[in-house]
Amino acid sequence: MFSSYRAEDVTILLKDITGCIDPLPTAERERLIQSGHHYSEMLPLEYEPTEKYLEAYADALARYAGITAQATARLAEQIYAEKGADAALVSLARAGTPIGILLKHYIRQRFGADVAHYTISIIRGRGIDANAMDYILARHAPAAVQFVDGWTGKGAIQRTLVEAAAPYAGLSAGLAVLSDPAYVAEKCGTHDDFLIASSCLNATVSGLLSRTVLRADLIGPADFHGAAFYEELRGKDLTYDFIDSVERLFPPAAYPIEEAAAHTSGLTEVERIAADFGIADINLVKPGIGEATRVLLRRLPWKLLVHSTTDEERLGHLYQLAEEKGVEVAAYPLRNYLACGLIRTLADN
Missing domain, CATH: 3.40.50 (Rossmann fold)
Incomplete structure (x- = not known):
């Protein structure tokens, strides 16, 4: 091991x-x-x-x-x-x-x-x-x-x-x-x-x-x-x-979630974000809290999109990372996600 x-x-x-x-x-x-x-x-x-x-x-x-x-x-x-x-x-x-x-x-x-x-x-x-x-x-x-x-x-x-x-x-x-x-x-x-x-x-x-x-x-x-x-x-x-x-916090039992009757796919939202920010390669768009965190930890981030710039309870660690790395945090009308990391396109530099 x-x-x-x-x-x-x-x-x-x-x-x-x-x-x-x-x-x-x-x-x-x-x-x-x-x-x-x-x-x-x-x-x-x-x-x-x-x-x-x-x-x-x-x-x-x-x-x-x-x-x-x-x-x-x-x-x-x-x-x-x-x-x-x-x-x-x-x-x-x-x-x-x-x-x-x-x-x-x-x-x-x-x-x-x-x-x-x-x-x-x-x-x-x-x-x-x-x-x-x-x-x-x-x-x-x-x-x-x-x-x-x-x-x-x-x-x-x-x-x-x-x-x-x-x-x-x-x-x-x-x-x-x-x-x-x-x-x-x-x-x-x-x-x-x-x-x-x-x-x-x-x-x-x-x-x-x-x-x-x-x-x-x-x-x-x-x-x-x-x-x-x-x-x-x-x-x-x-x-x-x-x-x-x-x-330590496992419940004694749980039941499956109820599926939403209608929803927008994550890929659809990513394509919308890419279009709004002029990003040709959707691999440079990383939606979701987990993926946005990874962008800030190990990629070259360009922007951090968040549903709110004041949601310390859910996004505090992302605000902290963005501050450390000098990354712009911008409010954006996200639907499926609370945050989205955008990777810098080096060809534009």
Whole structure:
């Protein structure tokens, strides 16, 4: 286990590439991505949170742990009703992994079942880790597999998953997430765009693992996709602080949400935002609290769009990051989301 996750909580189907790849500064990485290099071939420098930002994270966790616990319970009830004790949770690294652990713990607490849980890599534009899928399907029936992630942005990973699952007979590409403001997931805890506190940090709330890497000189034909382990951050690890804080607030039972009769898709809203701001590539538009947080943490942000510039309770950590990085915060009539990050187009500089 090259992570700070407990062995009984998750089987990590990733190759350890610690020390094999030098993280790149944000500006250099952004330049490479926008010039055609794939993001999975490089790693960003991990954001070292300031004391003020860690205070914002702690405040966010205190405010939203209960809502996160309720969403976890609603989602777990749906998964168990369909899959039962034979369920194999397959969380998408890295944001899905702590959510998969929460689901596993709720199912054990509520139903007394110890369901399997794996974490694997899926990469937009490159697909799912086929070797990891072969490993899982050698041990579980395709119908038992439930893919898990934290939230949906504009649905890019769900679309990647649909393509990736097609070759596997009997395998559902349906995604289970806590928050689905894009209205693309098969199962969700809520469609509200709420703050899942784990989105506020990178490796330090994700088992000290990097995001996943797929590069020919590091990952051979028989290898799993790779990830690095940040041992040097162990003293700052908040992974189980997040998991335990949510788990303490699990309800005894929960029921599925009522689906909205009509809604606008997340992709439709993203296309509207792109048109309004003259953005040709919708990959530079990152909707939702989780995605906006990622933009501020590891991309070159241009603007932060928010439904309100005074919503400290729900968006305080984003205001803090934007202030630290000198990013404009602008009110915009968002519908599905509370926030949206816009990435700077380097070709315009």
